[in-house]
Amino acid sequence: MSLAARRSGIPVHVWAGVALVAIALGVLPFVAALAGQAWVRILNFAMIYTMLALGLNIVVGFAGLLDLGYIAFYAVGAYTYALLASPQFGIHLPFWVILPIGASIACLFGVLLGTPTLKLRGDYLAIVTLGFGEIIRIFLNNLNAPLNFTNGPQGINLIDPFRIGGFSLASTETFFGISFSGPQKYYYMLLLLTIAVIFVNLRLQNSRLGRAWEAIREDEIAAKAMGINTRNVKLLAFAMGASFGGIAGAVFSATQQFISPESFGLFESIIVLAMVVLGGMGNIPGVILGAVLLTLLPEVLRYTMEPLQMALFGRVVIDAETIRLLVFGVALVAIMLFRPAGLWPSAVRKRELEVAKEEAAA
Amino acid sequence: MAAPALLELTRLEVAYGGIHAVKGIDLIVRQGELVCLIGANGAGKTTTLKGITGLQPVKAGKIVYDGADVTGKPAFQLVRKGLSMVPEGRGVFGALTIEENLAMGAYSRRDRVAIKQDIERVFGLFPRLKERRKQTAGTLSGGEQQMLAMARAIMSRPKLLLLDEPSMGLAPLMVQKVFETILTIAAEGVTILLIEQNAKLALEVSHRGYVMESGTITLSGDARQLLSDPKVREAYLGEAV
Numbered sequence: 241m242s243l244a245a246r247r248s249g250i251p252v253h254v255w256a257g258v259a260l261v262a263i264a265l266g267v268l269p270f271v272a273a274l275a276g277q278a279w280v281r282i283l284n285f286a287m288i289y290t291m292l293a294l295g296l297n298i299v300v301g302f303a304g305l306l307d308l309g310y311i312a313f314y315a316v317g318a319y320t321y322a323l324l325a326s327p328q329f330g331i332h333l334p335f336w337v338i339l340p341i342g343a344s345i346a347c348l349f350g351v352l353l354g355t356p357t358l359k360l361r362g363d364y365l366a367i368v369t370l371g372f373g374e375i376i377r378i379f380l381n382n383l384n385a386p387l388n389f390t391n392g393p394q395g396i397n398l399i400d401p402f403r404i405g406g407f408s409l410a411s412t413e414t415f416f417g418i419s420f421s422g423p424q425k426y427y428y429m430l431l432l433l434t435i436a437v438i439f440v441n442l443r444l445q446n447s448r449l450g451r452a453w454e455a456i457r458e459d460e461i462a463a464k465a466m467g468i469n470t471r472n473v474k475l476l477a478f479a480m481g482a483s484f485g486g487i488a489g490a491v492f493s494a495t496q497q498f499i500s501p502e503s504f505g506l507f508e509s510i511i512v513l514a515m516v517v518l519g520g521m522g523n524i525p526g527v528i529l530g531a532v533l534l535t536l537l538p539e540v541l542r543y544t545m546e547p548l549q550m551a552l553f554g555r556v557v558i559d560a561e562t563i564r565l566l567v568f569g570v571a572l573v574a575i576m577l578f579r580p581a582g583l584w585p586s587a588v589r590k591r592e593l594e595v596a597k598e599e600a601a602a
Numbered sequence: 603m604a605a606p607a608l609l610e611l612t613r614l615e616v617a618y619g620g621i622h623a624v625k626g627i628d629l630i631v632r633q634g635e636l637v638c639l640i641g642a643n644g645a646g647k648t649t650t651l652k653g654i655t656g657l658q659p660v661k662a663g664k665i666v667y668d669g670a671d672v673t674g675k676p677a678f679q680l681v682r683k684g685l686s687m688v689p690e691g692r693g694v695f696g697a698l699t700i701e702e703n704l705a706m707g708a709y710s711r712r713d714r715v716a717i718k719q720d721i722e723r724v725f726g727l728f729p730r731l732k733e734r735r736k737q738t739a740g741t742l743s744g745g746e747q748q749m750l751a752m753a754r755a756i757m758s759r760p761k762l763l764l765l766d767e768p769s770m771g772l773a774p775l776m777v778q779k780v781f782e783t784i785l786t787i788a789a790e791g792v793t794i795l796l797i798e799q800n801a802k803l804a805l806e807v808s809h810r811g812y813v814m815e816s817g818t819i820t821l822s823g824d825a826r827q828l829l830s831d832p833k834v835r836e837a838y839l840g841e842a843v
Binding site: 252367449451452454455458459461462464465466467469470588589591592594 | 625655657676677678681682686687688689692694696698705706707710738740741754755758776814
């Protein structure tokens with residue numbers, strides 16, 4: 241390493257690595273498009289789930305509060321966008337106006353959930369948050385009468401795509417002789433948003449607030465004794481996690497252009513939690529890995545299970561849709577068995593498990 | 603003329619889980635003193651401390667700290683005012699290293715340079731912790747964890763330190779070490795209120811002592827006098843008089 245590079249703080253090979261990753265992320269939607277636009281859409285979903293998982297990671301990974309109803313904030317963000325940018329009420333606000341509104345409303349719901357549950361921990365908190373998630377979904381499902389707000393189980397259709405001036409992200413366009421499809425344009429938009437969310441999360445983790453969350457996760461009484469206002473710090477965890485969920489929801493709404501309460505069920509909550517836990521609770525790169533992997537894996541299985549069976553047995557023995565979930569489940573169990581702290585755990589989480597193991601042995 | 607009072611409890615009553623555990627006690631800790639509150643299991647010592655630090659709501663009475671009424675103030679505010687505590691059962695952050703634990707102790711402060719210096723100073727006081735600075739707190743023995751909990755508490759630069767049963771569950775040799783630590787901290791100029799079941803050791807290191815029995819203070823005074831008091835000797839030191 242040269243002296244000049246060392247003085248600048250960041251060595252050359254790191255810059256080179258960053259440049260390589262940037263190029264790879266830049267051409268990725270075109271590589272994926274070779275296999276079909278569906279794969280570009282799957283990549284977009286991976287990024288939406290990354291934002292969602294990072295938000296949940298604040299609550300579960302940083303502050304140690306088990307939240308099973310996290311998808312509710314995703315729903316709140318998604319419906320906020322849908323109601324403010326669709327023919328439902330005839331309102332068509334631009335996305336950069338709705339995004340902060342969606343984040344704020346989700347944040348408000350985060351505080352709404354956080355306040356009554358401040359004294360709850362572990363299983364009890366999990367049960368209450370689970371109920372909260374279901375309440376939101378059921379509300380959305382039934383808010384079509386007497387006044388029609390959400391269109392009930394039919395969901396909201398014809399939601400506006402992201403639009404900057406007259407430039408819509410949904411249609412195919414040609415720049416510099418290269419044709420960009422709708423999903424590919426969304427890809428770059430989502431990439432920018434995801435990088436922003438990752439950046440904020442990294443800053444949060446290393447902040448005073450991040451340390452306060454860590455202390456609360458470890459021992460709440462001791463955290464109080466350190467001079468940490470545990471009530472506010474826990475509320476902040478809920479509020480910030482919810483805000484990221486709200487942003488992800490709004491983006492989901494704009495990408496899909498259709499939403500219904502079905503997308504916000506308990507299964508989604510569990511999947512996002514699985515992304516956090518399998519990836520590595522509390523470790524941002526781990527959570528990103530978990531989100532990307534758990535989004536891609538079921539899709540890869542969807543496309544490989546039938547050809548694989550054809551090759552092995554000469555016919556399709558089990559329906560691809562069935563075996564897909566089976567293999568997915570087995571993969572989750574295997575990861576937890578062999579890497580209990582997650583695929584890419586945080587250093588502290590690894591130590592937590594070691595301490596727990598020693599205590600169990602003693 | 604005695605030093606001014608740093609902590610003064612007046613007719614303090616605290617309930618704990620529906621039980622009227624502290625039934626109106628008066629207690630004073632003066633600047634620079636080491637005062638102990640002794641008594642049997644269930645006498646209400648820990649509830650008293652929880653009442654002082656806002657972990658348990660106060661039913662009646664008044665708590666004055668450093669000239670201000672702090673009755674019912676939450677713990678985090680008290681820490682910022684220089685009233686620090688070591689909770690029962692130590693409560694070290696097991697998965698964090700010793701250094702990280704100490705840094706957490708300085709959470710209420712924002713002077714980074716001075717915090718770094720204080721960590722080194724604390725390591726000077728506790729060479730045992732310095733040797734293990736990169737180890738996780740969970741790997742320490744019970745006595746070492748207690749030491750760390752106290753070291754962490756002084757990282758907030760407290761004027762008054764409340765210690766809750768620091769000798770609990772420790773081997774006799776470690777108990778000795780913990781009491782040496784308490785004296786070290788007192789020598790740093792920190793005023794200490796020590797809550798202990800081990801009456802003999804507590805009275806030996808303290809200036810003054812209070813004896814608590816089923817929620818009330820039954821005896822108080824100079825620690826040496828209490829040590830020779832026949833009632834104390836019989837009830838707490840296990841001696842037949």
